[in-house]
Amino acid sequence: MEFALSTEQEMMVETARRIGEQFGLDYWRDHDERKAFPREMWQAICDAGLCGVALAEEHGGSGLGMIELALAVEELCAGGAGATLAQIFMLNPIFGGVAISKFGTEAMKRDLLPGLVSGKINFCMALTEPDSGSNALEVRSFARADGNGWRLNGRKIWITGVPDAQKMLVIARTKKVEEVERKTQGMTLFMVDVGREGLTHQAIAKLGTNTLSSSNVFFDDVRVEPDEVVGTVDGGWPQLLEVLNTERIMTVAGCVGAARLASRLAVEYTSERKVFRGAPVGSYQGLQFPLAQCHAETQSARLMNLKAAWLHDQGLPYGSEANTAKLIAAQALSKTTERAMQSMGGMGYAKEMHVERLWRDARLFRFAPISEEMILNFIAQHDLGMPRSY
Numbered sequence: 218m219e220f221a222l223s224t225e226q227e228m229m230v231e232t233a234r235r236i237g238e239q240f241g242l243d244y245w246r247d248h249d250e251r252k253a254f255p256r257e258m259w260q261a262i263c264d265a266g267l268c269g270v271a272l273a274e275e276h277g278g279s280g281l282g283m284i285e286l287a288l289a290v291e292e293l294c295a296g297g298a299g300a301t302l303a304q305i306f307m308l309n310p311i312f313g314g315v316a317i318s319k320f321g322t323e324a325m326k327r328d329l330l331p332g333l334v335s336g337k338i339n340f341c342m343a344l345t346e347p348d349s350g351s352n353a354l355e356v357r358s359f360a361r362a363d364g365n366g367w368r369l370n371g372r373k374i375w376i377t378g379v380p381d382a383q384k385m386l387v388i389a390r391t392k393k394v395e396e397v398e399r400k401t402q403g404m405t406l407f408m409v410d411v412g413r414e415g416l417t418h419q420a421i422a423k424l425g426t427n428t429l430s431s432s433n434v435f436f437d438d439v440r441v442e443p444d445e446v447v448g449t450v451d452g453g454w455p456q457l458l459e460v461l462n463t464e465r466i467m468t469v470a471g472c473v474g475a476a477r478l479a480s481r482l483a484v485e486y487t488s489e490r491k492v493f494r495g496a497p498v499g500s501y502q503g504l505q506f507p508l509a510q511c512h513a514e515t516q517s518a519r520l521m522n523l524k525a526a527w528l529h530d531q532g533l534p535y536g537s538e539a540n541t542a543k544l545i546a547a548q549a550l551s552k553t554t555e556r557a558m559q560s561m562g563g564m565g566y567a568k569e570m571h572v573e574r575l576w577r578d579a580r581l582f583r584f585a586p587i588s589e590e591m592i593l594n595f596i597a598q599h600d601l602g603m604p605r606s607y
């Protein structure tokens with residue numbers, strides 16, 4: 218077991234730290250207020266090669282793995298962005314990069330991966346539907362065979378980053394539930410143009426993560442070409458799970474970076490703030506212990522996530538580790554931002570101190586991309602061998 222970073226990994230983390238600080242707290246407060254996609258930062262990330270860390274060199278990537286990607290994302294998020302930045306890594310290197318590099322055609326790899334790595338093409342992923350959230354097997358968007366391609370109809374909800382994306386990874390049924398023995402059969406992944414005729418979207422008003430829009434998406438007889446299939450027609454379910462498990466690793470890296478950031482802001486403020494007898498409030502155990510507890514949980518989640526990433530890079534199963542890390546990291550981030558705000562008193566509530574943004578954004582990760590209840594179901598069933606409860 219090797220815990221030390223290689224020289225290459227250290228240099229990459231250093232690059233991420235530099236960009237994270239360059240586009241720091243004020244940049245993110247401004248973009249959050251304007252609900253603006255952090256375009257300049259994403260371009261700087263791509264220019265530094267950090268979007269393509271885990272993609273093959275022949276497609277413009279660095280040929281490294283999920284460990285390196287997780288390390289870079291954590292550091293970038295810790296600089297000032299918080300966990301929302303990790304979502305852009307989910308959209309691009311995961312929904313675009315992992316889906317295409319693992320399951321796409323050679324033409325797709327050639328046409329789309331260089332643009333992904335350079336920041337010219339942005340992706341989004343449409344799985345969730347109004348009647349299919351935690352239970353993704355209830356997806357009802359249907360692609361009906363039409364000549365050599367398909368016609369797609371249906372509706373998706375909560376899809377991140379649609380207005381800023383050119384490509385959408387869509388999960389649809391290609392066989393009706395009545396036609397298959399199991400609901401895991403008859404699902405297909407497609408990579409379609411966001412601008413295609415019949416595809417419309419509409420923003421949803423929400424609590425936080427303002428730099429990335431969330432949309433309702435409508436498919437009205439959208440034409441899908443045969444070369445837009447990612448993976449296996451009717452056999453997309455296991456391929457989808459593989460993509461979603463790498464998404465968990467990105468989520469944890471973002472949560473860990475954001476928790477480090479919130480904790481740092483709280484420590485800095487409470488080390489200066491004096492209320493009684495000239496001692497800073499940060500000297501009180503009542504403020505220290507909760508932050509120390511959060512730190513311990515964050516570090517544990519980090520270690521479990523790096524194990525998940527290492528297993529992934531070895532080609533070994535990593536679902537249990539990725540899920541466990543996601544459960545603890547999202548809870549630790551939520552608690553850290555809550556405790557940071559509490560420790561800062563009224564100033565924690567002020568936009569100028571940044572913690573309120575991190576607190577708003579953190580809430581998302583307890584139920585998305587997978588809820589803590591569904592992870593506990595997974596652990597009970599798969600890791601403990603208990604009967605399925607639902």
Ligand SMILES: Cc1cc2nc3c(=O)[nH]c(=O)nc-3n(C[C@H](O)[C@H](O)[C@H](O)COP(=O)(O)OP(=O)(O)OC[C@H]3O[C@@H](n4cnc5c(N)ncnc54)[C@H](O)[C@@H]3O)c2cc1C
Nearest residue numbers: 342343344345350351375376377431585586588590591607
């Ligand atoms: C800001 C935001 C961005 C998102 N981005 C995307 C995206 O880009 N693409 C995409 O496809 N989706 C996206 N989602 C959707 C997200 O993945 C879902 O919200 C999430 O999977 C939960 O599904 P749901 O909201 O339908 O909750 P539901 O499935 O309705 O669950 C409601 C509650 O019931 C609990 N529950 C459900 N079943 C069980 C059970 N068997 N046992 C115990 N508890 C249970 C859940 O844990 C939850 O607490 C996004 C959501 C948000 C809010």
